[in-house]
Amino acid sequence: MLDARQTAKWTDDEPLECVSILPESPNVVTVCFQAPSGRPFEFLAGQFLTLELPLPGGTIHRTYTISSSPTRPKSLTITIKAQPGSIGTRWIIDNLRPGMQLKARGPAGRFTSTHFPARKYLFISAGSGITPMMSMTTEIYDLGRHCDIVFVNCAQRPSEIIFKRRLEHMATRIEGLDLKWVVQQADIYQPWTGYKGRFNQLMLGLMAPDYLEREVFCCGPAGFMQSVSEALAGLGFDMAHYHQESFGAPEAADPPPVETGDAEATPAEGAQLVFQDSGITHTCTPTDTVLQAARAAGVAIPYGCSMGVCGSCRIRKLSGEVHMVHNGGISDDEVEEGYILACCSHPRGLVTLEA
Structure with missing residues (x-):
């Protein structure tokens, strides 16, 4: 009879351990991860992970599609290409080595x-x-x-x-x-x-x-x-x-503003965000996105595409209202559960977030 450790799947409360790095082509490598506990991975072909990368200037988050198949669940790979000006991908290629561990979030995504x-x-x-x-x-x-x-x-x-x-x-x-x-x-x-x-x-x-x-x-x-x-x-x-x-958005220091397309979606007065877990309250304008306001307040929220596609910046809204215009990066069920995408949500008045 199998015990719970043998049947449990990997979840993102456990880090990923790099076990090998394979060169593929110029500036392209495949990184193979396993769970330190030995738990298998469960995901859909085409989904992605968001990795937390400990750069010298501060932690950043980058989104990478899983290149391996769910039919091979004991390991998980990402295949990454360093573009001119890459920050996160360049750090992985230059610094990540077998035995090192990274925090990850996911898997997620509907492109499958x-x-x-x-x-x-x-x-x-x-x-x-x-x-x-x-x-x-x-x-x-x-x-x-x-x-x-x-x-x-x-x-x-x-x-x-x-x-x-x-x-x-x-x-x-x-x-x-x-x-x-x-x-x-x-x-x-x-x-x-x-x-x-x-x-x-x-x-x-x-x-x-x-x-x-x-x-x-x-x-x-x-x-x-x-x-x-x-x-x-x-x-x-x-x-x-x-x-x-697509995750081809530039690795900029600040995500670009998102047009709402709705002139009446945000009131003229200011907005206030309460980040409950961080114990921080921040005042912003209704034209700011939650992600922009969080970065200004020093609250770290993972993000990838900054266009409402990848879903990496998903956080739970505890109270208040936001105006969210996204491109498929969040499901109706998640919205019903109180989640929003920080990169494309504009606060209306007082909003409390689980972050």
């Missing part, structure tokens, strides 16, 4: 094929946006059932395609995984016979002639996703079957 089962999929990604696609594809691969996936990934050059060899190996072992690579330019002294240039409608028609019949998942920089969604919409695709995810 689990919520949208389909007979045919079209996965379109650019750069490190390939990570949720890798998780979803690996899950389907591990289940051993027939699949029909057109997998499109765009990169600057062939050497920068993440997971290329692993995916090609998977494609030799399972029927129905059709890989399509698109690069901006070839590597020097390395011939390239695949697609070249920017992903466009013509390429889409050649890669997946039956794209109208597929459930589409797209992840990458905001401009890339906008071009993909516009291309599909222009071809008459039913956008109810289009899903996208």
Whole structure:
């Protein structure tokens, strides 16, 4: 008979322990974590974690998609790319080593094929946006059932395609995984016979002639996703079957303000936030977001995208009213339970928060 320790799942009250770091391509690594207790992980393919990173100048929080599959629950991986100006990702690559532990929050997120089962999929990604696609594809691969996936990934050059060899190996072992690579330019002294240039409608028609019949998942920089969604919409695709995810917001010191689109949503007078756990009361303006006010008050609230997408800044509102405009980063059930997204909630009057 199994005891409670053998059946319990990992929760974010336990830190993650780094057990290995694998180089993937220039400025890209896969970090493998395990639970110190040995508890298995439970998540949906395509979900993400928010890591607490102890930088010398102070703790910051960064959101990373899980690149491993829930069918392999004893470990969990993130695959990260350091962009120019990266702070958190650069710290991980330069400083994180096996044996070190990090606090984490999650898993969370609704960008997952689990919520949208389909007979045919079209996965379109650019750069490190390939990570949720890798998780979803690996899950389907591990289940051993027939699949029909057109997998499109765009990169600057062939050497920068993440997971290329692993995916090609998977494609030799399972029927129905059709890989399509698109690069901006070839590597020097390395011939390239695949697609070249920017992903466009013509390429889409050649890669997946039956794209109208597929459930589409797209992840990458905001401009890339906008071009993909516009291309599909222009071809008459039913956008109810289009899903996208992005954590490409700049790692700025302060999150940008969020437009509410509702001139009457916030009153003219000031607002006051009471952070119950921190014992701090802070006065702000109704045009400030809760996240901006918290940072001004010195209250640390995790955040990722700052656009209401990732859900990392979710906190419980104990009393008062806020005006929240989000982009899918919180569920109706969570709102019913009193949660708000700090990055896109504007206080109305006196608001008390569990933070």
